Amino acid sequence: xxxxxxxxxxxxxxxxxxxxxxxxxxxxxxxxxxxxxxxxxxxxxxxxxxxxxxxxxxxxxxxxxxxxxxxxxxxxxxxxxxxxxxxxxxxxxxxxxxxxxxxxxxxxxxxxxxxxxxxxxxxxxxxxxxxxxxxxxxxxxxxxxxxxxxxxxxxxxxxxxxxxxxxxxxxxxxxxxxxxxxxxxxxxxxxxxxxxxxxxxxxxxxxxxxxxxxxxxxxxxxxxxxxxxxxxxxxxxxxxxxxxxxxxxxxxxxxxxxxxxxxxxxxxxxxxxxxxxxxxxxxxxxxxxxxxxxxxxxxxxxxxxxxxxxxxxxxxxxxxxxxxxxxxxxxxxxxxxxxxxxxxxxxxxxxxxxxxxxxxxxxxx
Amino acid sequence: xxxxxxxxxxxxxxxxxxxxxxxxxxxxxxxxxxxxxxxxxxxxxxxxxxxxxxxxxxxxxxxxxxxxxxxxxxxxxxxxxxxxxxxxxxxxxxxxxxxxxxxxxxxxxxxxxxxxxxxxxxxxxxxxxxxxxxxxxxxxxxxxxxxxxxxxxxxxxxxxxxxxxxxxxxxxxxxxxxxxxxxxxxxxxxxxxxxxxxxxxxxxxxxxxxxxxxxxxxxxxxxxxxxxxxxxxxxxxxxxxxxxxxxxxxxxxxxxxxxxxxxxxxxxxxxxxxxxxxxxxxxxxxxxxxxxxxxxxxxxxxxxxxxxxxxxxxxxxxxxxxxxxxxxxxxxxxxxxxxxxxxxxxxxxxxxxxxx
Numbered sequence: 001x002x003x004x005x006x007x008x009x010x011x012x013x014x015x016x017x018x019x020x021x022x023x024x025x026x027x028x029x030x031x032x033x034x035x036x037x038x039x040x041x042x043x044x045x046x047x048x049x050x051x052x053x054x055x056x057x058x059x060x061x062x063x064x065x066x067x068x069x070x071x072x073x074x075x076x077x078x079x080x081x082x083x084x085x086x087x088x089x090x091x092x093x094x095x096x097x098x099x100x101x102x103x104x105x106x107x108x109x110x111x112x113x114x115x116x117x118x119x120x121x122x123x124x125x126x127x128x129x130x131x132x133x134x135x136x137x138x139x140x141x142x143x144x145x146x147x148x149x150x151x152x153x154x155x156x157x158x159x160x161x162x163x164x165x166x167x168x169x170x171x172x173x174x175x176x177x178x179x180x181x182x183x184x185x186x187x188x189x190x191x192x193x194x195x196x197x198x199x200x201x202x203x204x205x206x207x208x209x210x211x212x213x214x215x216x217x218x219x220x221x222x223x224x225x226x227x228x229x230x231x232x233x234x235x236x237x238x239x240x241x242x243x244x245x246x247x248x249x250x251x252x253x254x255x256x257x258x259x260x261x262x263x264x265x266x267x268x269x270x271x272x273x274x275x276x277x278x279x280x281x282x283x284x285x286x287x288x289x290x291x292x293x294x295x296x297x298x299x300x301x302x303x304x305x306x307x308x309x310x311x312x313x314x315x316x317x318x319x320x321x322x323x324x325x326x327x328x329x330x331x332x333x334x335x336x337x338x339x340x341x342x343x344x345x346x347x348x349x350x351x352x353x354x355x356x357x358x359x360x361x362x363x364x365x
Numbered sequence: 366x367x368x369x370x371x372x373x374x375x376x377x378x379x380x381x382x383x384x385x386x387x388x389x390x391x392x393x394x395x396x397x398x399x400x401x402x403x404x405x406x407x408x409x410x411x412x413x414x415x416x417x418x419x420x421x422x423x424x425x426x427x428x429x430x431x432x433x434x435x436x437x438x439x440x441x442x443x444x445x446x447x448x449x450x451x452x453x454x455x456x457x458x459x460x461x462x463x464x465x466x467x468x469x470x471x472x473x474x475x476x477x478x479x480x481x482x483x484x485x486x487x488x489x490x491x492x493x494x495x496x497x498x499x500x501x502x503x504x505x506x507x508x509x510x511x512x513x514x515x516x517x518x519x520x521x522x523x524x525x526x527x528x529x530x531x532x533x534x535x536x537x538x539x540x541x542x543x544x545x546x547x548x549x550x551x552x553x554x555x556x557x558x559x560x561x562x563x564x565x566x567x568x569x570x571x572x573x574x575x576x577x578x579x580x581x582x583x584x585x586x587x588x589x590x591x592x593x594x595x596x597x598x599x600x601x602x603x604x605x606x607x608x609x610x611x612x613x614x615x616x617x618x619x620x621x622x623x624x625x626x627x628x629x630x631x632x633x634x635x636x637x638x639x640x641x642x643x644x645x646x647x648x649x650x651x652x653x654x655x656x657x658x659x660x661x662x663x664x665x666x667x668x669x670x671x672x673x674x675x676x677x678x679x680x681x682x683x684x685x686x687x688x689x690x691x692x693x694x695x696x697x698x699x700x701x702x703x704x705x706x707x708x709x710x711x712x713x714x715x716x717x718x719x720x721x
Contacts, residue, residue, distance in 0.1 A: 070688045074640035075633035
């Protein structure tokens, strides 16, 4: 390598990293976020917004971000996504499944803008998808529930029977029964992502049916709050939060929870796009990628159990433990994964059944 | 001191037509105050809210796209409202229409027949009429209040959509997500201007407005319904059938709402999902009243209403205001309209002291 080439390489590298003070003089890159609900102080959108803030802080001076909250899924979303692109956003994140076709359409119209759609399955040259393996966290929640339950019944408040929710219920059940074969999980569907009244009602019903471990796949804090309230009557009643750490709402009752961490991913992917090294994303990350985390464990969890859970988490990261390692048998006794194998991503993405140990039946079609 | 409202012997005709304009002016004025209270420059707020959405041809096309289902629903509702038939359930009729037409699109997936789209529109109208016929039947047969029954049927329709997209109509290749397959080319309404989303449903809506005008102003049946609305007893004395008014009012409203459903699923959405309408059926009631239940008025009122929706999005994006700001504007519009109507129909008397 001669001298000139060396200089060029250095310059090229510097441009690639875009991190020298010289280059920071460039106007910051605009990044847009589209949220399905108000940011609030807990839940799906709140976690994405935490991620946005973390990314903006990490790339201070290089990016400016803007978010539009409460964007209805449906025809109007397309106009809003388009406006962000038209307004000079170079990267747009759309954070709900219902924006998939709209994001794909706008992505075709704006080839110079890079789009990322959370939880969808359509990719393109300038359209990446991302999601997290929340079920890994659910499995560990289930293990704790299996160890701590006295009634051997867990209650699960769920929104809609889409694969992501099914994965959560089944992983929780698998985890719970891995340490407590007598345990069963009861599910109530509230047919809404956010309906505190219904969620609370469902939680109370499950508690009255004997569940002493309850969790939820809905957006509000109602289930954790209901558990906190009922904990006064049953000292062994506990809850696992979802999306966010909700210990603020259930300081005694919340044992832990599966929390979503988007910041590291956002920072990494934005850096790649800025550097021009991004070539497409279809990321489905779990503990290993830092996209989920367990909420701090309650002091009611014994030190021994804490160690066990930490060990299992390390095994999941190392790929030695899979929540859906065979044999996985569904509710009707059909073997879904044979012994010695673990479930493929394709099968996970199409999950539409309960595993053995779920005591409820799916709504009939 | 007391305020007393006395009915005016003859409300001013001119004022009846001016009151929507007064309401819009008051809404704008209070909107400016609202922007000021929120710490934004009122002029800037006005610009972002009312001018920004229309800054390019795409924006104008979007305005017409958004106004289309409102026009359709509102003109249908106006026919009933004129006869005091209170169909509150256009939202549900819209959904059932979308399902009926959407079923055709899914059943004849990939068909190249030029009849598919017209078939879907007819099916959409029939679906909406079917849903509207339930409250009509309950009203004419059992005298059940159609306000309640038509409203409750909205929730049933919503659950029906939810059940279908989660169940039997779910796209088998859609990873279990609640949506149908995308409609194929021949099942989609043609786009009028390349690069935008405004589609042929706009022409249907305008045709519906014209047909509505002819029906209301030039047909005997339309006259009968008007009489039924303004003077029930006179209408009964003249031998006009009240039942027929109910049926006609409900069916026209339902049919139009059903077509509005098609304008969405075969238009900008292109499939059936759980999110077909952001409440067009309800917003159309405001449109119908702001438009004085007249097709010409409805045309402009639906454009205004569409602008309020789009302005809310802009305000969110450029002024960091919450999306609910468009609901606030919609609410103010209706409030001021009803308010001006009170003063048109009543005279306010200031009574100093009532001496016995």
